[in-house]
Amino acid sequence: MSFKKAHQSIQKSIWQYAKNDYVGGLLRALISAAAKNTRIRAQDMGSEPGKKRTLKINYLPPKCSDSGSCSDNICEGGVKQIPQQTYLTLSQCVSSDVLLIALEDLRDLDDLGANEWAMANIWASLQEVRGKLETALMALLIAKRGVQPDGSASKLVNLIDPTTGQLRPMGMWDVERAYVDAQLSTPYVVGSAPLYNIEKLLEIGAINSLGQDISKVKGTDQWYYDKHINGAIGNDTENLITFDPQLIKFLPFNFNVGRFATDLKGLVPEQMFKSGPDWLKSTIPDPATGLLWDLNIIYDKCEEVWRIQWKLNFDLFTMPLDVCAIQGMNGIMQFTTCPPAPVTCPEDGVPSGGTIAAKIYQYDPGFTYPLTVNDFTIDGNTFRPQVVLASDTDMLNMFKSFAGDGFSLSGAYIQYSGYSARAGLINSTAYAFTPTT
Secondary structure, eight states: OOOTTTSOOOOOOOSSOSOOOOOOHHHHHHHHHHHHOOSSOGGGGEEETTEEOOEEEEEOOOOOOOOOOTTOOTTSOOOOOOOEEEEEOOOEEEEOOOEEEEHHHHTTOTTOOHHHHHHHHHHHHHHHHHHHHHHHHHHHHHHTOOOOTTSOSEEEEOOBOTTTOOBOHHHHHHHHHHHHHTTOOOOEEEESHHHHHHHHHHHTOOBOTTSOBGGGOOOOTTEEEOTTHHHHHTOSSEEEEEEOTTTEEEEEEOSSSGGGSOSSOSSOHHHHHHTSOSEEEEEEEOTTTOOEEEEEEEEETTTTEEEEEEEEEEEEEEOOOSSOOOTTOOSEEEEEEOOSSSSOOOSOSOBTTOOOOOEEEEEOOOOOSSEEESOEEETTEEEOOOEEEOSHHHHHHHHHHHHOSOEEEETTEEEEEESSOOEEEETTEEEEOEEOO
């Protein structure tokens, strides 16, 4: 008897092997915040399921000055409130690679059909594609950063004593107070390593050396740790990005729904090969986030291969401010904090209570008049003025009409006093204000 083949390896196939349940803190924060913001919804972006449209929002902004007095005659004068409009258009998309599932490959796989093999391929790729979505959202949020209520670009807050590791609740309250003072909603906070440490400190919280019961610290359910935040901002310190959930909206949109989805639902390439259609348009859920991705499959009968791709159309919208505030504040703020290590806290950064002086920003229109303006974009908001401008004065009045009275004309330049540069489009021509000093 030969023992050459007496011992055979036992084979076990684990097709859903790749770990794909990690969801970054920012994406979790944006999904949670979106559920609390019902001002706009995904269905508002389409005339019917699967048909994307630009959304025009009509709103009455807050009245930010009032000179009325008890001596005013109600029969004379008066102030007329004018509704505003802004346009929101979904413009972002992330997609997987086109995955190839060859019919010939299935001959080498025992007890595994095309459906299961396709799902295994998607499972192995899902983490990376979700990561692309998170990277895109982080870049959008950071690019949309506004200023603090006092005009500063960021503030330094101390959340954890870097020497003792002791939680400092006053640093957390400094972040919340910035939103309270601005009359904004309780913020979502996404940050680097200190937020992870805060979560762990609260788990073991007790009375500290100052007599504070750390276990009773509240309000951290909207605080999220994300390891990528520092790298995305690109500075050499620890960062927090905060946002008002009523002003920031993550909005995904599906095309393969309603009458734009095939009758064949779900991931069923086996059925496509046997008797069904040679293409499929459907959706597939992300089990870790609940997001629905558009799923497209075609079967190439000549090459005997399935081509599979899934994608998500989305955007991150900044809604018009619902409170009176200085120019440049939009509900997204940046804070810096001390590294979670026994080192000296950085001296740069603006401590709480600091004041930043406004700058003069200017822009030279340089247009030839008359000029018909159909589209006008500023601060991420798009308007449709449909006006003919005859001079720089008309251009100034257009800026005032849609972006506030803080603009003036100095020679050939339109100017304003503020804390950040403003930019946008006039029709399809880009413009940008730059500081004078």
